[in-house]
Structures are given as structure tokens and as C-alpha cells.
Amino acid sequence: MKLIYEKSQAGRRASALPRYDELPAAPEIPEDLRRNEPPRLPEVPEFELVRHFTELSTRNFGVDTGFYPLGSCTMKYNPRINERLAALPGFARLHPLQDEDGAQGALELMWRLQEILAEVTGLDAVSLQPAAGSQGELTGLLLVRAYFAARGEAEQRRKVVIPDTAHGTNPASVTMAGYELTPVRTDARGNIDVDDLRGKVDEHTAALMLTNPSTLGLFDENIEEIERIFHAAGALMYYDGANLNAVCGISRPGDMGFDIVHINLHKTFSQPHGGGGPGGGPVAVRKTLEPFLPVPAVVRREDGGFGLDFDRPQTIGKVRGFTGPFGVFVRSYAYLRMWGPRLREMSETAVLNANYVLARLKDAYDLPFDRLCMHEFVLSARTMKREHGCTALDVAKRLMDYGFHPPTIYFPLIVPEALMVEPTETEAKETLDAFCDAMLAIAREAADEPELLKEAPHHRPVKRLDEVRAAKQPVVRYAFDDALERVEAPKGA
């Protein structure tokens, strides 16, 4: 398919503006800031423009076009009712500086969403401000710091414990918040190695960051013991809500002993993501940490109305403009109200679907931790690589030929040739079966015709990418004057 620039013909226009004889004087722009030449924009008529981008949109793959079992990302279907509600003029056209009396509906929605998230997490207070999971993590760690600073323990407690299965954002957030990382190992059952942990938690420990269920899709069987170790040392517990989709209405982080939780509205509560709209990473905390939450807090006033409370002397401050990504709140609130008290069924179905797919695939691929899984599971192509030379990457590329989005690969890092599959609750059994059939067919192909995998994808608009060359010689700029430059990147560029 041609680029829009390659379709450009000088003088073609999508519209013609009338010429005015008496234009108002242009504002004075300093000479050195003026363009010498007009910008090089593609020149196409409107129908070409429409056809071009419509064609492009058909080359995209998303949850609206197919099954998307991208492990750890919870690519569930995003109900259309969410969009209808978020587009209501009272929500969509509300100005962020609207006074409280004129924004009662929006404030009430945020307050009610906070209440629901507190109930789901088993904690006391919520801030909706953080814009994504990663920002939720940083906010959570800043809360940890503020908490210990208020207790005079900020200098003493410098370490944050993270298991080796964690998402990369966890250690990154720890570093960004000014803490030191204490890694802890995973045991043979896929839990945190409690013996390793015991020797690493002391009066210098500020917090644990844990994803439970972990990125292996396994619920930590020793969570109560872990809770005792941290709280006995006076440290806090942070719950990375990346995998909250597995436990809603079944178990609550607050009941497991966690003090701070971030929730990914774009994963668990159906805000579109993966190249779509903004995320949402609210943080829920125990009562003792509430004074430190970001301002403004959305509160219910004594008169029954709703308002913004800036009077929080111990707050860590603002972490995002205004009150956070409001459209995300509308979608997640709508989604949560649709499930209502049946929210548990969402998680139960997600876990059931994952276990069904796992049961069908476990004989064809390696299963490093053979347990009932939660909402996702991790297979390995280790034996396939050794016996047939086909890797997790080859399996992923071949899956695209079968019309599926590949699972997450090469993560978590502790599993070689990892394939991490998360089907989510929204898929029908027929879809799950079609995916399993494809995975099983690929396992047979690896033995019979390994080249089919190694050269895949064969039936996609883009063939196998040279990732190494893309990383070493990235060409990120369209070459206007030398079309060849686009194809033949200069050596060492």
C-alpha cells in the first residue's frame, strides 16, 4: 500500500477556501521564525484521503477485529455503551474549570467510582488522579515516602522489595521514587521464595511491591505469611493491580494485607487501550495513608453535594492536571455498574477461560509451573526450540497467519521462551477453541515444517520484520527527496 505522500499530486486539494481581498494584518512574526517554504503536506482530494485512511484502518488489529490474548494486558472487549455514556454532552463537553455547582453530576460519578474501587480493593480511600498503572505505582511509592517521612523514618527505610517476576515498571518506579531495589526470588511453585524473603526484610525496608496473582498467572499461596513478615518489620505493602481482573469480588488486596493498591481502569474496567485512549491508574489506600493522597480529593460535602477538597496539609500534591482522565472514569463507572454485584462472575469467567485454554495446550508446550492458573498462564517453547529450532517469537509470528494477536512473549523474564496467554472473560468457547487449535497446529508444524514458523507471517500485510536492524538503524523520518533512502538505510545511520 502506498503512503499518503506517494499519492500526493501538486495542486490537488480536499477543499478550497475563498480568497478575501482585505485580509486582516498578520501578526508580527520575527523574521528568523518565519518559514521560507510552505510545509510539505500531501496534496490529495478528499475522497483519496478518506479511502487512504479507511484502507489503513482495515490493516489494524484490535479487540474489535479479533482475539487478543496478550498476557498481562487484559485485552477485553470494550462495551459500546461505555462510549455512548462518555459522549453525553454533560460529560463530554464539561469544562475542567466548571464550578462545583455546575459539575455535580461529574463529581458524583467520580465519588461513586471511588467508593466502588474502595469496595473492590478492600481499602478505605481512593484517588482517581494517576493517569496509568505506572503513574499509579509512582504515586503509591510517593505515598510510602510521605508516610514514613511523617513518622520520622524516611532516612531509615530506603529499600523496596520486588520479586523477579515483576513488570519492569516496578523497579523503574522504585528508582524514580528514589528508593533502592531489593530483588527476591521465585520458588519452584511460582510463589515468592519466603526463605529468601525473610533474610531481606528488616527495619530498612519501606515496602513490598507485589502483583498477585503474579505475572506467571499464579496466586501467591503464602500471601498471609508474606504479610506477617512485612508488617512485623514495620514496612508497607503495595499491590500492583495489573492482574486484578483475576480476583474481583473473590479476594481483596486489602484483606490480603496490602496498604496501597493501584487499579488499571484500562485493563480491568474496560477503558480501551493498546494504542487507544488514555489509561487510568487510580490508587486506593488504607485509612492511615489517606492524608497523603493527591489533591484535589473528590469528596461528598456535609450538605450531601459533591466537591473538591484541596485542604490536605500532608498531601503529596497533584500528580496530574485537574482531577484525572474523566472520560475514563465514565467508561469504567458504566462498566462497573453493568456488572454490579455480579462482578465476581467477570473474574470467575476470566479464570475459567484461562484454565480451559491451558488444559488444551499444556501437552503441546512446556508448562514451567504446573498449577491451576488464574486469569492467565505462561507456557514455554523451550523444548520446541531445542528439538526443532523454533522459538517463542516464531510461534507468535505464525499465530498471526491464523488470524490471532500473539500472546506476550519473552516475559516474565524468569521463563525462557515464554508465551504468556490471557484470554479474558469476554471470549466465547468457539473463539478459545479456534485459538487452541491454531496453537496445536503450530506445535505440529514446528516438528514437520519448521520453516513455516521461521518465515512467518506469510499472510499479513507486513512480513517478518528485521527487528535487529530496526533497533540498530532506525529510519524514523520520511525521505522526501530520495525515495531510495527509505528502503536502503545508510550503513551506520
Added chain:
Amino acid sequence: MAAAESYPEELKYHEEHDWARVDGDEAVLGITWFAADLLGELVHFEPPAVGSDVTKDQSYGEVESVKAVSDVIAPLSGEVLAVNEQVVDAPETVNEDPYGNGWLIRIRLGDPGETDDLLDAAAYRQVLANQ
């Protein structure tokens, strides 16, 4: 072309998949074939500064492939005398020749006694077999 699997007898190994070629009070350091194979073709090496100190069991640099970015763990402590610029310019050299042209840094040993803690080739192979 990636090298074939090997773990030369004359080298000392660290269980985090690093090797050291000790020569008097100096040592040349690199990553093992296993580490290079696991990462796949390297696309970047972030070396330490010449003159800086590296500490045994701690990270002294990063190697990056399209799969992952990984810390490089120092098998021994010491001062960095040289960085392999060939690897900086062409990181895939590590995949092609992990124990030769693909060396990463040369150090002056801070504590020659540390070499006693390292593994010989047979013991390192045992580490790999247990993985």
C-alpha cells in the same frame, strides 16, 4: 553468524553468566555463550567509563537485544582499564565471538583473592544444567 556453544576451560565463570580471563593483576570480562544466546543478537552495549570501579556481583553495564535489556554483572572487582569499542560499535560481535573479539571490558583487579570464588568451566556447565 552466531558462535557454537562453548565454555573454554581456561576461563573463570560467574553464575550470572559472565566470564573472566585473569592475567596477573588484570582480567578481561565478558558474557558467556549461554547469556548471548538467551538474549539473541545484541543491538547495544552500554559500557562503564574507563577509570571507574566495578564491584563483584554488581552491575557494571547493560547489554540490549530486541528481547530484553540486561545488566552485566561483574565477576570480579577492579578499576576499568579499557572498554571494547568494537563491541560498542558492533554489539553483535558478542554473539559471533563471545570469548574472543566479543570481550567487554578489561580491569585491574582490586582483590585478586576474589577469583577463588569463581566457577571453573565444569562447575558453570553444572549451573546451566540445573536451570
